Amino acid sequence: MNAPDDLDRRLVIATQAGLPLVPRPYDLLAEQLGVSPAEVKARLAAMLASGRIRRIGAVPNHYAIGYTANGMSVWDVDDAHIEALGQAIGRLDFVTHCYERPRRLPDWPYNLFAMVHAGDRATVQARVSEIAALLGPACRGHDVLFSTEILKKTGLRIGGDG
Amino acid sequence: MNARSPAAPLDELDRRIINALQGGFPISDEPYREVADSLGTTEAELLARLQRMLDTKVLTRFGPMFQIERLGGRFVLAALAVPEARFAEVTAQVNALPEVAHNYRREHALNMWFVLATETPEGIAQAIARIEAATGLPVFAFPKLREFFVDMRLKA
Numbered sequence: 001m002n003a004p005d006d007l008d009r010r011l012v013i014a015t016q017a018g019l020p021l022v023p024r025p026y027d028l029l030a031e032q033l034g035v036s037p038a039e040v041k042a043r044l045a046a047m048l049a050s051g052r053i054r055r056i057g058a059v060p061n062h063y064a065i066g067y068t069a070n071g072m073s074v075w076d077v078d079d080a081h082i083e084a085l086g087q088a089i090g091r092l093d094f095v096t097h098c099y100e101r102p103r104r105l106p107d108w109p110y111n112l113f114a115m116v117h118a119g120d121r122a123t124v125q126a127r128v129s130e131i132a133a134l135l136g137p138a139c140r141g142h143d144v145l146f147s148t149e150i151l152k153k154t155g156l157r158i159g160g161d162g
Numbered sequence: 163m164n165a166r167s168p169a170a171p172l173d174e175l176d177r178r179i180i181n182a183l184q185g186g187f188p189i190s191d192e193p194y195r196e197v198a199d200s201l202g203t204t205e206a207e208l209l210a211r212l213q214r215m216l217d218t219k220v221l222t223r224f225g226p227m228f229q230i231e232r233l234g235g236r237f238v239l240a241a242l243a244v245p246e247a248r249f250a251e252v253t254a255q256v257n258a259l260p261e262v263a264h265n266y267r268r269e270h271a272l273n274m275w276f277v278l279a280t281e282t283p284e285g286i287a288q289a290i291a292r293i294e295a296a297t298g299l300p301v302f303a304f305p306k307l308r309e310f311f312v313d314m315r316l317k318a
């Protein structure tokens with residue numbers, strides 16, 4: 001992947017803590033960065049179109065909006081089938097993230113991670129059972145790691161200013 | 163805020179704001195006014211509620227969500243098995259790194275799970291080395307091999 005150009009990087013550093021809460025936020029950014037408002041808007045639109053920005057929006061605290069059960073389900077899936085099965089799990093509407101990751105044998109046999117959020121643990125477990133049914137015999141074992149505390153949730157911080 | 167805290171009191175407009183703002187926020191001259199109009203409220207009310215929800219940590223952030231990997235950097239999930247007696251100390255040591263974007267306590271022998279976000283690929287190994295030096299604990303890194311799906315939106 002190409003290195004970001006200077007304006008991309010300066011936009012990351014200027015907004016990584018948040019978009020200004022003022023009526024004309026892009027004008028304020030333009031002033032801070034010494035470019036025109038039109039340039040800021042065009043660049044942000046380009047970054048969205050290329051996936052350098054996933055979206056512009058709010059990140060809720062899961063617990064605060066009622067998702068008090070947050071389970072990281074982890075699965076030991078036959079490597080020969082993980083691509084098709086990972087895509088199938090990723091399509092489930094209750095899975096918010098789904099990744100293949102390396103095993104760390106012998107302690108950690110799991111290679112598929114799927115995050116499941118719900119209002120209570122029983123609902124998470126029921127959804128985990130749905131995933132298990134979908135994986136079938138290609139899955140040799142699984143676990144669910146519930147979160148019990150958010151220790152930090154600042155998001156990305158580059159540029160050395162904390 | 164931990165898992166045992168009661169959910170913050172949110173009214174119907176708060177929830178509609180959270181839901182609307184998990185979608186695409188406009189890139190326009192007066193984006194808050196546009197969103198406020200679509201929600202049937204005022205720009206001033208929307209800005210005040212956003213500020214309050216950020217202050218009370220109902221929202222952890224509002225702004226662009228950068229995919230740092232498309233900007234040449236890396237995100238890596240990593241975990242530690244932290245002795246219970248040292249949990250607070252290790253939390254402080256790990257959270258002190260700006261490269262640690264999120265950190266969660268989980269119920270497992272690997273009881274601390276965090277995401278490292280760095281501007282360069284080499285930054286990940288450097289951050290891991292610093293955490294191992296500070297804590298004396300081995301870091302288990304779980305870089306993603308394939309991404310099947312990511313959509314962090316949750317209906318409030």
